[in-house]
Amino acid sequence: MDDLSSFFPIAAYWAHLQGLTLHPHLLGLTIFGFLVGGITGFFGVGGRLLMSPLLNALFNIPYNVTVGSDLSQMMGTSTLNLIRFKRMRSIDYKLSAIMLVGTIGGVEIGVQALELLKKAGTFHLFGKSIGYLPLIMSLVYSALLLWIGMIVYREAKASQQDGLVQGLLTTQQPAMTARLQHIHLPPMVSLPVSGIEVISLWVILGVGMATGLLVGFLGAGGGFIRMPALIYVIGCPMVVAIGTDIFEGFFSIGYGTLSHSLKGNIDLLLVVVLLTSSTLGNQTGAVLAKKGGNPKIRQLFAFIAFAVVFILITKFAF
Amino acid sequence: MGPLEVVINSVIGTAPKQPGVQTSFLYILFNLAIPIFLGIILVWITKFIEKGLTLLLGNNR
Numbered sequence: 001m002d003d004l005s006s007f008f009p010i011a012a013y014w015a016h017l018q019g020l021t022l023h024p025h026l027l028g029l030t031i032f033g034f035l036v037g038g039i040t041g042f043f044g045v046g047g048r049l050l051m052s053p054l055l056n057a058l059f060n061i062p063y064n065v066t067v068g069s070d071l072s073q074m075m076g077t078s079t080l081n082l083i084r085f086k087r088m089r090s091i092d093y094k095l096s097a098i099m100l101v102g103t104i105g106g107v108e109i110g111v112q113a114l115e116l117l118k119k120a121g122t123f124h125l126f127g128k129s130i131g132y133l134p135l136i137m138s139l140v141y142s143a144l145l146l147w148i149g150m151i152v153y154r155e156a157k158a159s160q161q162d163g164l165v166q167g168l169l170t171t172q173q174p175a176m177t178a179r180l181q182h183i184h185l186p187p188m189v190s191l192p193v194s195g196i197e198v199i200s201l202w203v204i205l206g207v208g209m210a211t212g213l214l215v216g217f218l219g220a221g222g223g224f225i226r227m228p229a230l231i232y233v234i235g236c237p238m239v240v241a242i243g244t245d246i247f248e249g250f251f252s253i254g255y256g257t258l259s260h261s262l263k264g265n266i267d268l269l270l271v272v273v274l275l276t277s278s279t280l281g282n283q284t285g286a287v288l289a290k291k292g293g294n295p296k297i298r299q300l301f302a303f304i305a306f307a308v309v310f311i312l313i314t315k316f317a318f
Numbered sequence: 319m320g321p322l323e324v325v326i327n328s329v330i331g332t333a334p335k336q337p338g339v340q341t342s343f344l345y346i347l348f349n350l351a352i353p354i355f356l357g358i359i360l361v362w363i364t365k366f367i368e369k370g371l372t373l374l375l376g377n378n379r
Binding site for chain 1: 337348363
């Protein structure tokens with residue numbers, strides 16, 4: 001281990017075990033955090049997914065530490081979102097509580113899957129030693145970034161033609177919502193705050209588990225799945241979905257942080273640097289988006305996402 | 319050693335020597351509490367940034 005282990009002891013410990021040479025640079029990490037936060041604030045959806053793979057690709061920080069630390073710093077951003085959220089009455093607490101059961105299960109499965117990969121070691125391909133953890137994680141992140149990049153690109157293109165900004169998954173949803181709300185698999189629950197007369201408990205638990213998996217395995221907040229799922233799968237009104245997403249997100253991220261803490265995956269200084277820089281970047285990006293954002297610029301996010309995928313692939317190739 | 323350095327060193331000092339094997343209660347507490355505490359401080363800072371940037375860039379969209 002080198003001198004930096006005193007500043008980033010957890011990252012250095014796991015990097016040493018995984019045969020990586022750590023490149024953390026305080027100024028570099030601060031600028032990086034600011035830029036990723038700026039991208040998230042400017043473009044909205046999916047920006048957070050860039051953090052973890054790029055920390056690994058640019059600074060050689062092991063994936064288990066990038067995921068754990070990213071999640072811990074999201075405790076800060078979700079606290080900030082919760083404080084700034086003014087309409088606490090619009091939160092569906094009953095839905096949040098039920099969903100949280102599924103989410104905690106999903107988070108734990110995600111964390112355990114990451115632990116399995118962490119302990120899986122390496123294999124040799126063309127005389128090169130490749131770790132299962134970086135390989136699988138890079139593939140999963142690449143697939144997700146390609147998917148989100150394509151959705152954003154298509155939406156930006158469509159909104160340019162229609163003059164409308166459309167949300168994620170807008171076209172097929174009403175039919176899907178109706179189908180899912182007609183699944184009569186007991187126990188059935190009613191959600192008066194969301195205006196849902198009856199829905200199967202299993203649908204809510206399933207949504208929670210899917211988002212929990214993303215939280216535990218990828219260190220993503222899960223909002224980019226939770227929000228559309230709350231609106232289109234469960235059938236919440238937009239205002240309830242926003243509040244419930246923020247509220248449930250806080251606790252699911254909290255549980256994820258706790259679980260990753262117990263596995264020793266969180267580097268505190270990394271958390272502090274990334275939280276501060278990305279929050280400032282996020283706010284700057286959000287203000288800039290209000291002033292000069294237009295659908296055409298949103299296409300740029302797709303290119304950023306594809307560029308990150310390219311970086312991840314080239315890291316393995318060379 | 320300045321006060322900031324002392325704080326950083328004591329925070330870093332809670333990190334387990336063998337992560338995943340010996341995890342101290344303080345390390346877990348810090349991982350949860352420090353981001354929450356920082357988040358609360360950042361609420362005020364981001365408000366200032368928002369106001370400042372809005373003034374700087376003008377209100378017209």
